[in-house]
Amino acid sequence: MSIDGAPTVLLGVAFVLATAVLFALIWDRTGLVRRLVAAAGCLLTVAVTAALQLNRMTEAYPTWSALTGASVSDQSAGAPVFRPAAATTGSAIVNVTVAGPASRLDLPMYVYLPAAYPREPHTRFPVIEALHGYPGSPRTWINRLGIQSALDSEIRAGRMAPTVVLMPYQTPQQLLDTECTDLAHGPKAETFLTRDVPAYARTHFRVRTDRAGWALTGYSAGGFCATNLALRHPTQYAAAAALSGYGEPGITIGDGSDKTTNNDDWRLAHLPQPATSLYLAWAADDPPAKREGLRLAALAHTPLEVTTAVVAHGGHSAAAWRAMEPPAFDWLSAHLARPQS
Amino acid sequence: MSLTGVPLIVVAMVATAVSVAATVLLWSRFGQWRYVTRIAGVLLGEVLIVTGVGLVANRGEQFYPSWEALGGRTGAAAAAVPQATGRLDRTLAAGPVRWQPPDAASWRLSGAPTLEVPRGYRTSRIMTYPVVLELRGRGRTPAPGAVTVTLPATARTTAASLASLPADLARDVRVDAQGWVVVAPAARAALADALLRAEPGRFAGLALVGARRPVRVAAAHLARSWTAAVAWASGQTAAPLTPPVVLPRGRRA
Numbered sequence: 001m002s003i004d005g006a007p008t009v010l011l012g013v014a015f016v017l018a019t020a021v022l023f024a025l026i027w028d029r030t031g032l033v034r035r036l037v038a039a040a041g042c043l044l045t046v047a048v049t050a051a052l053q054l055n056r057m058t059e060a061y062p063t064w065s066a067l068t069g070a071s072v073s074d075q076s077a078g079a080p081v082f083r084p085a086a087a088t089t090g091s092a093i094v095n096v097t098v099a100g101p102a103s104r105l106d107l108p109m110y111v112y113l114p115a116a117y118p119r120e121p122h123t124r125f126p127v128i129e130a131l132h133g134y135p136g137s138p139r140t141w142i143n144r145l146g147i148q149s150a151l152d153s154e155i156r157a158g159r160m161a162p163t164v165v166l167m168p169y170q171t172p173q174q175l176l177d178t179e180c181t182d183l184a185h186g187p188k189a190e191t192f193l194t195r196d197v198p199a200y201a202r203t204h205f206r207v208r209t210d211r212a213g214w215a216l217t218g219y220s221a222g223g224f225c226a227t228n229l230a231l232r233h234p235t236q237y238a239a240a241a242a243l244s245g246y247g248e249p250g251i252t253i254g255d256g257s258d259k260t261t262n263n264d265d266w267r268l269a270h271l272p273q274p275a276t277s278l279y280l281a282w283a284a285d286d287p288p289a290k291r292e293g294l295r296l297a298a299l300a301h302t303p304l305e306v307t308t309a310v311v312a313h314g315g316h317s318a319a320a321w322r323a324m325e326p327p328a329f330d331w332l333s334a335h336l337a338r339p340q341s
Numbered sequence: 342m343s344l345t346g347v348p349l350i351v352v353a354m355v356a357t358a359v360s361v362a363a364t365v366l367l368w369s370r371f372g373q374w375r376y377v378t379r380i381a382g383v384l385l386g387e388v389l390i391v392t393g394v395g396l397v398a399n400r401g402e403q404f405y406p407s408w409e410a411l412g413g414r415t416g417a418a419a420a421a422v423p424q425a426t427g428r429l430d431r432t433l434a435a436g437p438v439r440w441q442p443p444d445a446a447s448w449r450l451s452g453a454p455t456l457e458v459p460r461g462y463r464t465s466r467i468m469t470y471p472v473v474l475e476l477r478g479r480g481r482t483p484a485p486g487a488v489t490v491t492l493p494a495t496a497r498t499t500a501a502s503l504a505s506l507p508a509d510l511a512r513d514v515r516v517d518a519q520g521w522v523v524v525a526p527a528a529r530a531a532l533a534d535a536l537l538r539a540e541p542g543r544f545a546g547l548a549l550v551g552a553r554r555p556v557r558v559a560a561a562h563l564a565r566s567w568t569a570a571v572a573w574a575s576g577q578t579a580a581p582l583t584p585p586v587v588l589p590r591g592r593r594a
Binding site for chain 2: 016028046280303316333339
């Protein structure tokens, strides 16, 4: 039974009911100690069930072994595993482990391969790196945001070219928030995402190797990641789409760069802007994302291009990001070079 | 009542207190039915406590700022962009045609520009295509999967004199607003460079034919032949796509 499945949460609810029944029944027949134990059981099952549901919503701990403190790289190590392709579309999501010589991080990554990938064995496809929020994991894209069906339907409709989408982990520890930066005293997430992941993708998948064929996207903290990495590596990425992202990392990186070169507001105000295209989307009722999106858009000037997009409601939630996915992917594909045969 | 307001949190807390108090007071009443009221009281209290904690956390983080958001109703007005049509869509023949837009006289060219649509243009009806702009008049090297425009540019042609070209082209054929690639002979490197600088959002790349390093422009692909340059240019453009799904633009309230 998976940690993030509905059956697990339902089992938790069953335990909640059972402990409540037990508590009510034994009260008249037992002493204080057992009553207290039963009461504690009620509280414990409620707390655990609520935590399971919360985890199911964020996918912070995608496996049981993640709970035991195993680093994320131990959780899905092994040979690439093909997940069942969507029966009607032929696309697939593959699970690989990226051994990163530059960052010294070995982390798992999910890879979306479009239906055209096996059909066109000599084509090199454009690439989008899709970054997750905090707390979260690549599984959030797959289980909560339905990325596979969103990509399938945009590609099938011809609004998007067949594209390989990389969903890497951004931290070796679930609750360590890297914001995709190289932490001064911690993991080098930026190096992993901008050097190791591209190098792995170029050698293991048929993808384009030039700037025109690479883009970034991300939701929430992953949205900050997408714009920050695009602005910091303009020779590697042609475009980035941030769904409810921010202009600043909101963490302490350890070298002061969270206030300067890893802060998009500072960067846009103080450094030359690259010829890169950004797509900034937010929900109108998500004040921080809206405020920071408008601020980034106001700071941007040529040659940096900014397109903004708004959904009316949705706050900072999966519903909002699901609504933003199709337009963001369409926009990214229009700003990416085509599959190359 | 607002999902993130204090009143709802107060209601949840009062309800929790009432529920707990009632459960304690009624614990041993109702004879055989007492088990039912006990279980119901415990479960209700648990649900209310979790709800209260959730409301406080949600008020702090604003994950779900409204009931619509909680219900997953985003009111997203995403819609496909209206299908573009070009004035020349019905009349374009295969192969290059003389292009005679109204503003061409101001472009300072040595001859008429030509226009060539890619294979499939006339049957697809709804797809828009990227543009490969060739800054020479002679020769015919169509870019696959792109609209090819040839401009016999002269030394007097400038980025400013060509400012009306994108709008004229978009009126006549279905072309993307961004991602155009310029192919130019070395003699027109300065003009090509000026186009990229003037509209970096529209012009995504530049191939120079016959240029020897160092060239005066920063980011150009250097090609030996015109054919190689156009092939590279075509590969740099986006795929022909059907109209995208778009959301309303953001603006200050």
